[in-house]
Amino acid sequence: MADRIKRPAALWLYTGGIYLFVFAPIAASFVFSLNADRFPTLPLGGFSLDWYARVFTDPAVWEAFSHSALAALATGVLATFLGFGAAYTDYRYKFFGKSAYLAIALLPPTVPVIVLGLSMLAYLSRLALSGALYSIVIAHAVLCAPFAMAIIRLRLSQMDSALEAASWNLGAGPWRAMRHVVLPFAAPSLVSALFLTMAISFDEYAIAWFVSGLNETVPVRVLSILQGSVSPEINAIGGIVFLTSILLVVAAQVVHLRSSRRDARSARTGD
Amino acid sequence: MEPVLKIVDVEKSFGDFRAVTGVNLEIVRGEFLAIMGSSGSGKSTLLRMIAGLEAPTKGDILLNGRSTRGLAPHERDTPMVWQSLALFPFLNVVENVEFGLKMRGVSAAERRRRALSWLERLEIGRFADRAIDELSGGQRQRVALARALVTEPPVLLLDEPLSALDAHLSVRMQAVLTNLQRELGITFIYVTHSHSEAFAMADRVVIMSEGRIEQIGAPKEIYLRPSTRFVAEFLGSNNIFTGRPEKGADGGGYLRTGDGLLKLPADADPALFDGEVDLIVSADRIVLGGPSQANSLPCRLIGEEFVGASVNLYLETEGGRDLVVQMPQRQLDGLSLQRGAAIAASWSDADGHVIRATS
Structure with a gap:
């Protein structure tokens, strides 16, 4: 009996320990971003929003944020579009070399980002496409599209293959079937793919550093601030970046969970 | 009577496998035809060819006297009730029924009116605004029927639509189907592996085996005078x-x-x-x-x-x-x-x- 009670307690402790291990550094950074002292030491000094105020008045940081946001949005849209195309091709067609096609389509995230960034720089500069904001978008779309594909592919795999045929049967041509059946069915995964790829792009440092030229994104800016001096401003930026990405990821999760819960319900009531 | 559907020497091969071969069949207006066979007999492939989802390797299918060669599924008026029902989960009941009308460019008000009147006719009018996942199996069956019938097609294709229902519900739906078919005078082509469904509802039964037609006849005729040993054994x-x-x-x-x-x-x-x-x-x-x-x-x-x-x-x-x-x-x-x-x-x-x- 006692064993039964102890075990969940140990499990809770273990789970709590894991979360602490993962989130303590981020929490520490967040806490020190609100600390009045110049250096991160204990005991804490007074509460202060001073570092946030400094960040928000720094035009270089603002510029970095707008670069990051623009790049993330464009990357998200492009990667989701590419990911959908790849996932739909996999869902709908059988062809020779399909497993090779899938393996190659899912490859980019397995390449070390340093290698990816360096090769992107070499490639894009040869095409005279490097050093601009769209260079980041191109490079990030390559990195993000496989994530979008994986999410959308999972959703499409839950689609009854008769659904699309049923819409043709009711008078919809292939494009209208896409617009009225496939896209609405895939919609939750499109939204979560969009959010997730935006989060990945927003956070990504190495590739952005190589290809961005003078268009610094937030992570690049953070690193260049760090190279000059260790300022609690970094903690403030870190706090904002963390919140932004975690909101995007949580939004992606919520959309995903809600759609799969609805599917589970319809599977249960279905005979 | 002029056949609404004429199947001429149709053959369908998938690689080396002949799913359907040498099928000739004429189906007249207002007939309830059941195509019966075990799985792999080619009955579903034949139905999919009528709907345009598969193209015949040889032969032709004439709909109202016109060849359907090269016609895509959305270019023919042969709605189908699917075995899985294939209702659109992201649309509610009335939107599902409206789908075919929407694709044909019927105005929003007109298609709503027609969809609702079909839901009434099938006694599920009160579920019009429900989500599909809030319906029972029998109610979904009726939605699928309404969705296929709303365009008032000359031919309705049914691919084992009752196979997922329990025996009691299946018998009730059989009565719904036969009554509808008599009232509307629409040709029903009903694919099934179930003797009882085919024999209870159809005017004529086609028995298929290994891609060929074994026998065509009225249920009683097939029952009393099976023309091949296969049919005699198949009937049990x-x-x-x-x-x-x-x-x-x-x-x-x-x-x-x-x-x-x-x-x-x-x-x-x-x-x-x-x-x-x-x-x-x-x-x-x-x-x-x-x-x-x-x-x-x-x-x-x-x-x-x-x-x-x-x-x-x-x-x-x-x-x-x-x-x-x-x-x-x-x-x-x-x-x-x-x-x-x-x-x-x-x-x-x-x-x-x-x-x-x-x-």
């Missing part, structure tokens, strides 16, 4: 005796079997008498222990199987062959048979049906 509950026919002293035809001579029906085609024939005797035509008839075989009871109100008795003749006899439950009670008991099984020669044996 048939006893098939194979042998060489000969003329008896009385001038009638007899079949020589391991159980002696069996009298053939007087209407058996004399042209068949030059080779081996199959004598088919339906299980419900054989009487046990009754007054002696033209054919009588001494048997032993080896088993019984209850099928609702009737019972199947499995017997073994003295010649060692199996015999199945079907009778109402009540009649069996009157016989008080023990397993292993000896009893005579007899039938009138007129109840036999003779076909050429397939070698």
Whole structure:
């Protein structure tokens, strides 16, 4: 009996320990971003929003944020579009070399980002496409599209293959079937793919550093601030970046969970 | 009458596999046609070709006298009720029903009105605004029917639509379907593997096996006069005796079997008498222990199987062959048979049906 009670307690402790291990550094950074002292030491000094105020008045940081946001949005849209195309091709067609096609389509995230960034720089500069904001978008779309594909592919795999045929049967041509059946069915995964790829792009440092030229994104800016001096401003930026990405990821999760819960319900009531 | 659908020499191959071959079929307006066969018989492939989801390798399908060659699925008016129903989960009930009208460019108000009137007709009007996942199996079935019928097509295709329902609900839906079909006068083409569904609803039944049509006929005709050994076996509950026919002293035809001579029906085609024939005797035509008839075989009871109100008795003749006899439950009670008991099984020669044996 006692064993039964102890075990969940140990499990809770273990789970709590894991979360602490993962989130303590981020929490520490967040806490020190609100600390009045110049250096991160204990005991804490007074509460202060001073570092946030400094960040928000720094035009270089603002510029970095707008670069990051623009790049993330464009990357998200492009990667989701590419990911959908790849996932739909996999869902709908059988062809020779399909497993090779899938393996190659899912490859980019397995390449070390340093290698990816360096090769992107070499490639894009040869095409005279490097050093601009769209260079980041191109490079990030390559990195993000496989994530979008994986999410959308999972959703499409839950689609009854008769659904699309049923819409043709009711008078919809292939494009209208896409617009009225496939896209609405895939919609939750499109939204979560969009959010997730935006989060990945927003956070990504190495590739952005190589290809961005003078268009610094937030992570690049953070690193260049760090190279000059260790300022609690970094903690403030870190706090904002963390919140932004975690909101995007949580939004992606919520959309995903809600759609799969609805599917589970319809599977249960279905005979 | 002018056929609404004419299938001419249709063949469909997938690589080396011939799913459908040499199919010719004419279906008239207002007919309820059931296509029956086991899985892999080609019945669903035939239906998918009518809908344009598969293209025939050879031959043509004429809809209202016009070739459908090269017509994409959305260019023909052959809506289908799918085995999985394939309702759109992201649309509610009335939006599902409106779909076909929307694709045909019917105005929003008009399509809403027509969709609602079909929902009323199928007695699910009060569920119009429900999500599909809030409906029961039977209600979904009706939504699928309404969605397919809302454009008032000349032909409705049904691909085993009742296979997912329990027996009780299935029988109720059969009544809904037959009534609708009579009222609307629309041609129904109904694919199924279930004898009871096909025989209960259809005007004509097509029996398919290995991509070919084995027999086409009214249910009663197929039941009483199966034209091939496959059909006789497929229907179950048939006893098939194979042998060489000969003329008896009385001038009638007899079949020589391991159980002696069996009298053939007087209407058996004399042209068949030059080779081996199959004598088919339906299980419900054989009487046990009754007054002696033209054919009588001494048997032993080896088993019984209850099928609702009737019972199947499995017997073994003295010649060692199996015999199945079907009778109402009540009649069996009157016989008080023990397993292993000896009893005579007899039938009138007129109840036999003779076909050429397939070698």
